[in-house]
Amino acid sequence: MRLHTRTWGEGDRLALLIHGIMADHRTWRRVGPALAGLGYRVIAVDLRGHGASGRGDYGPGLFAADLVETLPAGAELALGHSLGGLALSLAVDRLRPARAVYSDPAWHLAPPEPGFGPEALAGFKAADRERIRAMNPRWEEADVDVERETLALWDEATALGLVPLLGRDLLPAAPLVPSLVQLADPSSVVLPEHSALLEARGFEVRTVPGAGHTIHRDDFEGFMASLEGWV
Template sequence: MLLHTTTWGEGDRIALLVHGIMADHRTWRRVGPALAGRGYRVVAVDLRGHGASARAGAYTAHDFADDLVETLPGGADLAVGHSLGGLALSLAAARLAPRRAVYADPAWNLPAGEDGYRGELFAGFKAATREAVAAMNPRWDAEDVGIELETLKVWDETTAFGLEPLAGTDLLPPEPVVPSLVVLADPSRLVSAERAALLRERGFEVRTVRGAGHTIHRDDFGGFMAALEGWV
């Protein structure tokens, strides 16, 4: 599926941005312009079922990855994926072949069990109120809370059910197919300290943004950009 894209900047270098579940390109409202200011042409997608991209009958991790390959240019200088976007990017990395990849709190291990990942619970966020979004994300500013409400309106909540088969599955890549940085929340529910150590053993660089929640670039934009130093 060809995805809707949004572009910032006209630089010679290309950066790709892939958002997480429930979001769309607007989650990168500060990151996109910041990278454009560093000389990148920044291309951000709306994943299938999100934003202005089409709805679909299937929402598997491989569907999301295949869409990235169909839509985005190969050989970009930088590719950044958050959460579900990080998982999709890792599955597409060998085909997209960016020069560098950054995985922001990637969904490489969705918790299983009674308190684990459930599509029904995530789908319920479709009806979240402003007060609920602000309470869940106390470090977000009012603009990001408003954007979240707008993205929820156009989000196909059935995307949440497509990820249920992955709950409890260890999806850590066996190796980085391109030089790769993993930026983690503090703490990360998706990449434990033990798995972070394993990623380092496998050749990934791993950095943590202290005190940041899962959506690192919205919780602590300055900390997120600082964590990218040497990679952008």
């Protein structure tokens, strides 16, 4: 499936941005222009089931295949958050960016506690401003507005497509290109023992102190600082 995209900048270098579940390209409203200011042409996708992209069956392999169909290979930088990080890790052998950044990637989906599984995640589609604000107290008001708009377009069936992954560790065996793993503090999707394993496998791992799962919205300055040497 070819995905809807949004572009910032006209630089000679190319950066690719891949959002997480429930979001779309608008989650990068500050990151896209910031990278464009560094000389990149930035392309952000809407994953299938999100934003203006099409609907269909859902699963990590399909998300990855869509990236390969939509995005050019050989970009200088590819950055994926959460589900987008998982999809990027499954597509990186074909996209072959010069560098990859995985921002709190969904590489470990623990079996849920009662009331906190994919079904509950799907139910978040109906979240109002107060609930979004309570879960993300550090977000700017503009990000709360964007979240409400993207939830309205999101197909919550994408969450149910994650059920087969519960309880599995999906960490890549090796970085196929130079790769940074950027973690929340603490991360619920890359556990401490995983951090050590990833470093042993050749990934660089950096934690953004105090940041929640959506690091670029929780602490934009910390997010950008954590990318030093990678952008």
